[in-house]
Each structure stands twice: as C-alpha cells, then as structure tokens.
Amino acid sequence: MAHTALLSYLLVFSAISAACVASDPDMLQDVCVADTSSGPKLNGFPCKPDTNVSAADFFFAGIANPGVVNNSLGSLVTAANVEKVPGLNTLGVSLSRIDYAPEGLNPPHTHPRATEVVFVLEGELDVGFITTSNKLISKSLKKGEVFVFPRGLLHFQKNNGKKPAAVIAAFNSQLPGTQSIAATLFSATPAVPDNVLTKAFQVGTKEIEKIKSKFAPKKA
Structure with a gap:
C-alpha cells in the first residue's frame, strides 16, 4: 500500500513538473501596448485595445540627438522606457541615452530591476561598479566600447575628458528604475x-x- 501511494505521488509530481516546464511564461499575444493612463497594474501596464494601437506606440525620437546638459552634475539621462514607448510593455527591454559635459558625472546609483549595458557613442568615460564584497570593478572606455553593470549593483560613469561624451544604455527591463544614492538619502x-x-x-x-x-x- 505504501509503495502504491509513493508511486502515485511521484506520478502526480512528475505531471505537475512537466506542466510547469511546458508552460509558456511569455506573453500570449503579439503586443500589449501600455495603457499608461491606467497606471501600473501588478507587474506592468494593462493593454490598450488593439483598435487603438498605432506605429506611434513603438516609436521614440528622443534619443536621436544630444541632450542639453545644464545641471551641476554635468550629465543628462534621456530614457526610452515603457513610459515613453508604450509598445515596450511586457517586452522586458528599454534604452536610455546619457550625455556628459566635460568633467560630467552620472553619480553612483543602482537599477533595482535591470542589468545595464552601455555603448559609448562619443568621447571617453571612466566607469565602474561595486560588488557586495566591496570590490570596485572599473574601466576606462573609448568610443565604440561596451561595459556591463550587473543588476542592482552600485555604479557610476565619469567623463574626465575636455570634450562631451555620450552613451546608449540598454536594459533588460521595460522600466528598470533608478536610485541615485546621494539624492535618495538626502x-x-x-x-x-x-x-x-x-x-x-x-x-x-x-x-x-x-x-x-x-x-x-x-x-x-
């Protein structure tokens, strides 16, 4: 009897496991354009009706040109996330453009929901992140080079040159979130x-x- 009960349990467990492995965790529709007027719901925005979807929902020209940097830090982040491109909803990706004046700094910050990859468009940057064991991983970057900042780790970028610099940053989140350490605390x-x-x-x-x-x- 005990052997039969154990066998039944294993068969049920196997069936459940197979169902979980075979399930589709991705969206089950072609697109889910964000209805941003409704506000975030659960882990994203609700979809707006297909009849209201247009090419404009998948387009953004805001990072085509350098931003105007006029703050004390000397950097400007222009985000192309789901709030700017509603068609990104449920797709798990987004971009930003970051412009740096000479000596400009993108101060120490974290992205709690995403890993970041930066591609240097112009100029040179000193970049780095700090691990949970308090080790600084840093590198000097030039035009055309790439650097990765792991999800949730404190990181920064600094333009130590005399010319402006710019990067395109890619994230594996439609809305990565940003916490600038100094601003958050003070x-x-x-x-x-x-x-x-x-x-x-x-x-x-x-x-x-x-x-x-x-x-x-x-x-x-």
Missing part, C-alpha cells in the same frame, strides 16, 4: 532622520544639514 520625503545619517557617515549634524541643503528644491 532628499527623501519624508526626510531620512539626521541621527541615521550622522551615524552612517560618521559626521556631525551640521555637515548633514549642509549636504541636504544642496539637494533641496530650488525656489522660483
């Missing part, structure tokens, strides 16, 4: 308590308040 709403930041950075309250003031919204 401009969060509500604010991260000063006693947390003073202890974390081993500095006094005056230093923390000074840094926070740098990230405060500028008054018109």
Whole structure:
C-alpha cells in the first residue's frame, strides 16, 4: 500500500513538473501596448485595445540627438522606457541615452530591476561598479566600447575628458528604475532622520544639514 501511494505521488509530481516546464511564461499575444493612463497594474501596464494601437506606440525620437546638459552634475539621462514607448510593455527591454559635459558625472546609483549595458557613442568615460564584497570593478572606455553593470549593483560613469561624451544604455527591463544614492538619502520625503545619517557617515549634524541643503528644491 505504501509503495502504491509513493508511486502515485511521484506520478502526480512528475505531471505537475512537466506542466510547469511546458508552460509558456511569455506573453500570449503579439503586443500589449501600455495603457499608461491606467497606471501600473501588478507587474506592468494593462493593454490598450488593439483598435487603438498605432506605429506611434513603438516609436521614440528622443534619443536621436544630444541632450542639453545644464545641471551641476554635468550629465543628462534621456530614457526610452515603457513610459515613453508604450509598445515596450511586457517586452522586458528599454534604452536610455546619457550625455556628459566635460568633467560630467552620472553619480553612483543602482537599477533595482535591470542589468545595464552601455555603448559609448562619443568621447571617453571612466566607469565602474561595486560588488557586495566591496570590490570596485572599473574601466576606462573609448568610443565604440561596451561595459556591463550587473543588476542592482552600485555604479557610476565619469567623463574626465575636455570634450562631451555620450552613451546608449540598454536594459533588460521595460522600466528598470533608478536610485541615485546621494539624492535618495538626502532628499527623501519624508526626510531620512539626521541621527541615521550622522551615524552612517560618521559626521556631525551640521555637515548633514549642509549636504541636504544642496539637494533641496530650488525656489522660483
């Protein structure tokens, strides 16, 4: 009896396993153009009706030309994600263009939902990421070269040259998300308590308040 019960269990388990392996995890329609007006639902946007789908849903010209860099960091990110290209919904890919002024920095940040690959369009960059064992992996890049930043790891790009630089960044997510470490810590709403930041950075309250003031919204 015990042998029969065990055999039955194994047969059921095998059938379930086979069904899982044979299942189709990808979308079961040709396209699912995002209805961005509805807001994100579960793990993406709902599909808008096929009758409303057009070529414009799959097109974006925003990264064709250099962006105007006019901030203190000297870099500008122009995203081509599902919010700009609704046809990317459920496809798991997106792009960004990043422009750097001379000495410009894309500050330390993470993408919690994607690995990033950058291709240098113009100029030269020093790039790097930090592993969870606190090891810096860095490289100097030139035009035409590629570098990978693993998903979720802290990374940066710095233009140390005297000429502008630019990259195209590819992500394996339609909406990779970005957390810039300094801005996240010093401009969060509500604010991260000063006693947390003073202890974390081993500095006094005056230093923390000074840094926070740098990230405060500028008054018109």
